Amino acid sequence: GEDVEQSLFLSVREGDSSVINCTYTDSSSTYLYWYKQEPGAGLQLLTYIFSNMDMKQDQRLTVLLNKKDKHLSLRIADTQTGDSAIYFCAESDTGGFKTIFGAGTRLFVKA
């Protein structure tokens, strides 16, 4: 079945860049997402990328997609303490109905 994997923890200093990596197995994935979850809260969609793109930039966020290797990354420039949260990588198929999530990467930002 489909699977999405990502590392569990990342620690960076305030002002540095953070890079969160993700790999997926479903070659038919059409949409790939990054969500942010703060403690005790729901999920907030940060950004998404279509599988026919290899990069998307949105302010401090840069998403890179290597479709051949099924590898997705999220780069956060100038990381702030407010960026501390869990970041979920997710993918869905063409119909976009079923979304498969990774386990989430917990980002710690040290002041």
Place this chain on the structure above:
Amino acid sequence: GAVVSQHPSWVICKSGTSVKIECRSLDFQATTMFWYRQFPKQSLMLMATSNEGSKATYEQGVEKDKFLINHASLTLSTLTVTSAHPEDSSFYICSHRDRGRGNTEAFFGQGTRLTVV
């Protein structure tokens, strides 16, 4: 962005009782609704998918008689945990997909933390 309101945000109930969680999309019509369960420090596990006017489709291993899903309208979905037990304690999150956005984006509720004592 679109808003999904989930209520209650937390609930404590006694073992054996039933709990209903509501999920409303406030400013859009949701073609498809999803219910997820999240254990501490784990990812979201899809429990079921429902389309308005039809029965929910449950994922393997999810008891449909225990987790009752009612997709009452294009803006309201409910999850009822029947005869709750301590092992049902978890964080439950709903998600609606906006028909108007071509199914590219799902919006999540704030989540409900259920504690069964």
